[in-house]
Amino acid sequence: QLQLVESGGGLxxxxxxxxxxxxxxxxxxxxxxxxxxRQAPGKEREGVSCxxxxxxxxxxxxxxxxxxxxxxxxxxxTVYLQxxxxxxxxxxxxxxxxxxxxxxxxxxxxxxxxxxxxGTQVTVSS
Numbered sequence: 001q002l003q004l005v006e007s008g009g010g011l012x013x014x015x016x017x018x019x020x021x022x023x024x025x026x027x028x029x030x031x032x033x034x035x036x037x038r039q040a041p042g043k044e045r046e047g048v049s050c051x052x053x054x055x056x057x058x059x060x061x062x063x064x065x066x067x068x069x070x071x072x073x074x075x076x077x078t079v080y081l082q083x084x085x086x087x088x089x090x091x092x093x094x095x096x097x098x099x100x101x102x103x104x105x106x107x108x109x110x111x112x113x114x115x116x117x118x119g120t121q122v123t124v125s126s
Contacts, residue, residue: 012122
């Protein structure tokens with residue numbers, strides 16, 4: 001009934017840009033904080049960014065700060081992650097998830113993230 005779906009991944013060149021989307025179905029997105037995570041093969045899931053319910057507060061991981069921007073369009077039940085100046089080390093499956101609070105302390109995988117999408121693959125290569 002309640003579902004998150006990521007889209008927009010693909011193959012891009014180093015230094016290029018890509019925007020991925022997280023769309024909600026079956027619930028009203030404005031009542032939830034939304035986080036973006038990524039996972040490369042053989043590595044732990046890493047917190048990338050999160051945004052509060054109102055959009056007034058955002059957080060970013062150190063590896064993407066200054067390059068990635070998170071935003072939300074509550075009228076369309078969608079959260080976006082704009083990725084600029086992409087590096088090969090950004091290659092991973094990108095996931096979105098819902099929770100109640102966006103903070104540095106909660107930007108890791110855990111049971112407080114109630115719903116997860118299926119992920120979208122982002123590959124940065126020349």
